[in-house]
Amino acid sequence: MTASFILLAVLTVAGTAAAMSMRNAVHCVLALTLGLTSVAMLYLQLGAQFVGFTQILVYVGAVAILAVFAVMMTHNDKPMDLPDSHSAWIAGCIVAAAVFAVLARAIVSSAPTVQAQPQPAATVQQVGDALMHRFVLPLEIMGLLLTAALIGAVVIAMDRREEMK
């Protein structure tokens, strides 16, 4: 465990925990961008450059902006996120803590034999080669899926009352 890993881990956990616990939804999304950027830095530290920059582009650039727009479009003057009912909050936290305890116990008790390997090379060129040769069919299917999701999102979000008048 290096110092940079500890720093990034603290930033990730702080950002995401703030995103899940703040009152104001816009503040939550802003804290989320901090957490997701730190996850991207972790990807860069692991040597996955392409995934790291994709994470920044897709999550910080697109998903967070989309979430901010959704928060602003559904903004009510009434305080929407009233204090959650206390018992439900405690129950949710207990369930999450139990899940974490099980996962952490499994991770700590298993001792994967990991030799110190040299940093594997994953340049953008190699990733592009793999996407265009070995994984070309999944890539095409993904393009189809994204097109369908785009059209579906527009159709669902369209206001139909104007047409009906």
Add this chain to the structure above:
Amino acid sequence: MNSLQSYLLLSSLLFSIGLAGALTRRNAILVLIGIELMLNAANLNFIAFWRYGTNPDALTGIMFAIFSISIAAAEAAVGLSIILAAYRHCRTTDLDRMNSLKG
């Protein structure tokens, strides 16, 4: 504890934070964000296993992560548009008050 285990622990912590958010928040957008956090934890696992696993030259972990990020983006777009449509109908994004299937 070796470095793979520390990445796995961080990722399970991220998953638990997302799970706690998805279970406790009442704003539908924040529930969706919690689900995105859980997907991110899975991606971090993919990359950590790619880095410390055997045969990293096959790039399979990276490919899994790239496709998973694309699917998460599509899911976020469709999910947020569903929330917008539901808001137009119910005038709220509070999940506790969106409690009828029939309008």
